[in-house]
Amino acid sequence: MEQHFVDSETGSTALVPADFASLTRDESTALDRLTELFRSAAAGAGLLDVAYRIVDSPVGALLLAGTERGLVRVAFAREGHDAVLESLATTVSPRVLLAPSRLDAAARELDEYFARQRQDFDLALDFQLAAGFRREVLAHLPDIGYGHTASYATVAALTSSPRAVRAVGTACARNPLPLVVPCHRVIRSDGSQGAYVGGVEAKALLLALESGAQ
Amino acid sequence: MSAAVKTGSGAGSAGSGAPAGDSLPPFESIVATHGATILRVCRGLVGPHNADDVWQETFLAALRVYPSTAGVLNREAWLVTIARNKAVDHHRRTARVPEPVESVGDGPLGVGDAVVRSVEAAEEAELVWTALALLPPTQREAVVYHHLAGLRYAAVAELLGNSEAAARRAAADGMKSLRAHLGQNRKEDS
Incomplete structure (x- = not known):
């Protein structure tokens, strides 16, 4: 006698018995409204550990994620935004919600940066995803000014381990806050641009943008 | 050069693959997956x-305890349990069941008009x-948990403590009475 339910994960209304068909009609509108209210309420109750939004940019869709302390993650589409969110849930907190307003300032400053109206970011940053030597490397990257570049070896020389050139490469590749913490300004000693977490095309575009070449 | 290595995430060790066995998905996906079902349950209960x-209240309470619920196997049943508790709180506060709708139709409605149809759908609901x-x-509760939320009878029994x-019997009896009520109302209405 038991009806077979596929799974309510599809959100399909087909699984509801005919007697209830009228009940599901306004569900999606009601849900959109409720979800919106829920996100504000969660933030108000201090339960929004990680807020995120996705913005468009000349280097593709960017995921921006922030904690109450500040921007914690900027991710390129090629990193897999879903995978990045799963990872944030595991490493920061599973209380992850789409909540654009916390990222308004970051989105605005990135817009200004891509419009060449901004050279430095003025944002609260949360570096909890970079520890130890990686954190130390990231701290030195803003020393490379807008429109300039430095080699991995030069950056290593600024740190407590001046010979750790490869580790500088790793720190850049794993930079949780690319663009804002300018790992794209670190290039190879031979002058070639080298790899980038956002892809080599993105790195070329950013360096061209900053040099004013367009 | 190691900079060429693409890492899945800022955390490094977690990588970009599937989450570990006891890790929790972002709460956003819990809302997206179960929001509609829980809305039906809430409507059914209150x-x-x-x-x-x-x-x-259900989703806020769920979010509050979410980080410590990695052991929960049936996420939907977990949410329905919370919704049930919140519905009990609600009934305790108001100490009454929801009021039946006030007079459904005053005067005959036109036909074929989309507005009228949506009004009729709302009235039907x-x-x-x-x-x-x-x-x-x-x-x-049995009807709501099984027929609206899609929970299996084993999970329904757990919620009801029977x-x-x-x-199964409660759900069947409930559906029978429900259809009887509805048949009566529809006849009276037309």
Whole structure:
């Protein structure tokens, strides 16, 4: 006698018995409204550990994620935004919600940066995803000014381990806050641009943008 | 050069693959996956006019404890349990069941008009909610958990604190009374 339910994960209304068909009609509108209210309420109750939004940019869709302390993650589409969110849930907190307003300032400053109206970011940053030597490397990257570049070896020389050139490469590749913490300004000693977490095309575009070449 | 290595995430060790066995997905996906079902449950338990508040309370309570619930296997049953508790709180606060809708039709409605059709759909829904609210509590819950939320009878029995057979019977009796109520109302209306 038991009806077979596929799974309510599809959100399909087909699984509801005919007697209830009228009940599901306004569900999606009601849900959109409720979800919106829920996100504000969660933030108000201090339960929004990680807020995120996705913005468009000349280097593709960017995921921006922030904690109450500040921007914690900027991710390129090629990193897999879903995978990045799963990872944030595991490493920061599973209380992850789409909540654009916390990222308004970051989105605005990135817009200004891509419009060449901004050279430095003025944002609260949360570096909890970079520890130890990686954190130390990231701290030195803003020393490379807008429109300039430095080699991995030069950056290593600024740190407590001046010979750790490869580790500088790793720190850049794993930079949780690319663009804002300018790992794209670190290039190879031979002058070639080298790899980038956002892809080599993105790195070329950013360096061209900053040099004013367009 | 190691900079060429693409890492899945800022955390490094977690990588970009599937989450580890006991890791929790972002809460956003819990809302997206189960929001609709829980809304039906809330409407079924407290009626459509109070369901929004109970839904909010349910998801806020779920979010609050979420980080410590990695052991939960049936996420939907977990949420339904919270919704049930919130519905009980609601009934305790208001100490009454949802009011039946006030007079459904004044005057005959036109035909073919989209507005009229949507009004009729809303009225139809109100009839169902009203009929649900008239059921004895156990039947009402059994119908909501099984037929609206899609929970298996074993999970329904766990919520109701009875046996699977009793849960099945309560749902069947509930559906029978519901259809009787609805048939009556529809006849009266037309």
